[in-house]
Amino acid sequence: MRENILEAAVQLFAEYGYHAAPLRDIARLAGIQAASIYHHYPNKQSLLVEIMETHMKRLNSQLESILRKYDDPRERLRESIANHIRLHTTYKAEFFIIDTELRSLEEEPRARIIALRDEYDNLLQGLLYDGMERGIFRQSDTKVTTYAIIAMCTQVSSWFRSGGRLSVQQVIEIYYQMISQGLLLHPEGAHTQEEVARTLPPSSALGD
Incomplete structure (x- = not known):
């Protein structure tokens, strides 16, 4: 029930x-x-809090698992992008609520959700910083880059339609190629545009 x-x-x-x-x-x-x-x-507030906490904790815990499982910053980046896109396309409504209803939370639960969001940001920033320190990612502002990656990957849920022209995995490959080309000091280590293109069906309308 x-x-x-x-x-x-x-x-x-x-x-x-x-x-x-x-x-x-x-x-x-x-x-x-x-x-x-x-x-x-x-009360109704407790419903909103449970929705937000459940899915923010899932997002964070899966990213933490990725960071424990993989050591190569490129693999961490790929899996982190995949995790974000998969969760946001699987739980569209839940993450839409997280993104739009923070203002509806009372003070104490709002602070908890913001802390979970900050934790996620910090995990991604740490991933990027580690890649920079190891000479794999080019030097950039980790906070701005993190915000850009989150915004790009979150936006997928607004246009992606299951059963359309592209699968979730194909979208993940496209996004990884775009993001990694901007981050890697040696982009030849990422998939080339031709490699990604070979995995895609013929172009038609965007968004499916």
Whole structure:
């Protein structure tokens, strides 16, 4: 039942916004009486917090696993890009809520979510800094570069459609090629444009 309630909250928060989605509508979509929600969640705010915490922690923990598993900065970069894109295309609504409803959180949970977001930024900055120190990535401002990578990869969820012209993996390869070409001191170590092109179907409309 908690899962049903969460799924209903995700759908309505993403479609109408947190403040425009009353608990009674969440309950109706979950197939229960409005009063029954209080057996599982004390209020609507707790639903928003659980959605945000669950998916930010998933994003962070999977990035931490990548950093433990791989030592080569190029492999870390590739897997980090893949992780970000896969999660944001699999959980579109959840990450949309994270990106748009931070302002709706009360002070204490907002601080927790911001801390999780900062943790993710710091992990990516550390990845980039390590690559620079080892002479693999060109020197750049790690904070600005991190923000650029996050913005690029997050935006995929706004246009990607499952079953369209490109698979998620093909999109990941394109994004890795673009990002790595800008970062690597020796770009020949990345996939060439011809190698990436060979994996793609004939061009048609963008966004699928």
